[in-house]
Amino acid sequence: xxxxxxxxELDGLLMALGFNKTALDAAIGVIAARLIAPxxxxxxxxxxxxxxxxDELLGTDFTDLxxxxxxxxxxxxxxxxxxxxxxxxxxxxxxxxxxxxxxxxDLTNTFFEGTVRYNRKAHFGxxxxxxxxCPLLTLGLVLDGEGxxxxxxxFEGNVSEPGTLQEMIATLCFxxxxxxxxxxxDAGIATEGNIAWLKAQGYPYIVVSRKxxxxxxxxxxxxxxxxxxxxxIRAALAKGPDDDxxxxxxxxxxxxxxxxGIKNRFEKRFEQELDKVQKALSKxxxxxxxxxxxxxxxxxxxRFKRVARRYEITVTKDExxxxxxxxxxxxxxxxxxxxxxxxxxxxxxxxEQELFxxxxxxxxxxxxxxxxxxxxxxxxxxxxxxxxxxxHLLITVLAYHVMHTIRIALRxxxxxxxxxxxxxxxxxxxRIGTTMKRDDGKL
Numbered sequence: 001x002x003x004x005x006x007x008x009e010l011d012g013l014l015m016a017l018g019f020n021k022t023a024l025d026a027a028i029g030v031i032a033a034r035l036i037a038p039x040x041x042x043x044x045x046x047x048x049x050x051x052x053x054x055d056e057l058l059g060t061d062f063t064d065l066x067x068x069x070x071x072x073x074x075x076x077x078x079x080x081x082x083x084x085x086x087x088x089x090x091x092x093x094x095x096x097x098x099x100x101x102x103x104x105x106d107l108t109n110t111f112f113e114g115t116v117r118y119n120r121k122a123h124f125g126x127x128x129x130x131x132x133x134c135p136l137l138t139l140g141l142v143l144d145g146e147g148x149x150x151x152x153x154x155f156e157g158n159v160s161e162p163g164t165l166q167e168m169i170a171t172l173c174f175x176x177x178x179x180x181x182x183x184x185x186d187a188g189i190a191t192e193g194n195i196a197w198l199k200a201q202g203y204p205y206i207v208v209s210r211k212x213x214x215x216x217x218x219x220x221x222x223x224x225x226x227x228x229x230x231x232x233i234r235a236a237l238a239k240g241p242d243d244d245x246x247x248x249x250x251x252x253x254x255x256x257x258x259x260x261g262i263k264n265r266f267e268k269r270f271e272q273e274l275d276k277v278q279k280a281l282s283k284x285x286x287x288x289x290x291x292x293x294x295x296x297x298x299x300x301x302x303r304f305k306r307v308a309r310r311y312e313i314t315v316t317k318d319e320x321x322x323x324x325x326x327x328x329x330x331x332x333x334x335x336x337x338x339x340x341x342x343x344x345x346x347x348x349x350x351x352e353q354e355l356f357x358x359x360x361x362x363x364x365x366x367x368x369x370x371x372x373x374x375x376x377x378x379x380x381x382x383x384x385x386x387x388x389x390x391x392h393l394l395i396t397v398l399a400y401h402v403m404h405t406i407r408i409a410l411r412x413x414x415x416x417x418x419x420x421x422x423x424x425x426x427x428x429x430x431r432i433g434t435t436m437k438r439d440d441g442k443l
Contacts, residue, residue: 038377256339
């Protein structure tokens with residue numbers, strides 16, 4: 001980790017930015033801690049003081065490192081965030097000959113522990129970790145096709161994802177880019193307004209279409225764009241919604257299995273709830289009034305929105321007693337659309353394979369978020385102040401830069417393990433120093 005930090009010349013940059021020896025050692029320490037013993041800044045302080053031998057490599061003594069120094073180091077890194085990200089982008093571009101022809105953009109969120117009353121960005125929203133009971137913070141991440149971060153931004157926990165695109169992408173028009181990069185996005189950000197903005201700015205793009213699966217036409221003349229032990233993906237080109245676009249209609253066997261399982265599970269739950277309504281008609285204290293039964297079914301339809309529209313539900317009414325006598329339901333005959341999705345692009349010269357391969361790079365963003373959350377201690381955020389929580393996320397991103405550089409080097413030697421496995425394999429390589437007194441009392 002330390003050698004990679006030097007390889008990226010991050011230590012030299014921090015010195016040029018005014019970090020003194022103490023602050024530089026602490027900065028390297030917290031980044032290394034996030035990679036080797038990922039947790040909070042407080043836990044990093046304890047690790048540096050009591051476990052790590054990094055201070056010997058740095059020629060310092062972390063036993064004198066205060067917890068306040070660790071927090072101030074986070075503040076210093078955040079203060080120079082723009083310069084640090086620009087340096088890493090330029091350095092990685094030169095080291096790995098990155099062409100930056102493809103730009104991937106997505107967002108994720110992480111949750112706080114505590115009330116976070118002093119952080120204006122902390123809001124309740126839809127949590128990607130199913131932690132909607134906690135305040136959230138959103139991280140926007142821009143990567144190139146090789147998975148190296150280009151820029152990050154911290155947004156409010158309840159931010160509208162589509163509204164972040166223009167701010168993030170507009171700052172990526174670097175003078176040293178020969179052409180406008182291709183923008184690849186998921187459906188959550190690919191609104192019609194954002195697509196119109198990309199067109200107006202002259203950006204080529206590949207995005208996931210927001211059209212309903214039922215609107216995707218049957219695949220004719222489809223070709224296989226990916227096939228392995230887990231899945232087969234077939235795709236067919238078609239005319240896009242506008243004359244300056246093409247569409248790639250895709251079907252994935254793996255995606256079909258997953259969606260069918262989810263669909264069947266929710267259908268089963270919906271039918272069980274309808275069965276309870278039916279059985280209540282014959283129970284002593286069950287709901288029997290026709291209007292109440294209709295209201296109950298209406299609440300079920302609202303609860304199971306995606307499933308309910310596939311059913312025809314009939315409630316029979318007894319006109320004399322104003323009670324419901326039976327509740328029956330039947331699935332509507334619909335064309336199966338499981339595993340189907342559609343891509344949109346304004347690159348009219350692309351064929352199926354080329355278009356799909358570029359879109360598949362979006363998995364690099366998902367991999368980056370997964371690594372940050374599960375391997376680099378992004379979640380949860382335990383800080384209450386805004387700058388400290390932003391600093392926590394920045395340290396995680398810097399650790400990801402180092403980790404991804406290491407993984408690229410390992411892949412060149414045929415090692416494709418994830419970071420958790422690498423860390424576990426190397427955890428047994430330790431050096432223990434022991435000090436003892438001699439008979440004469442000297443050490």
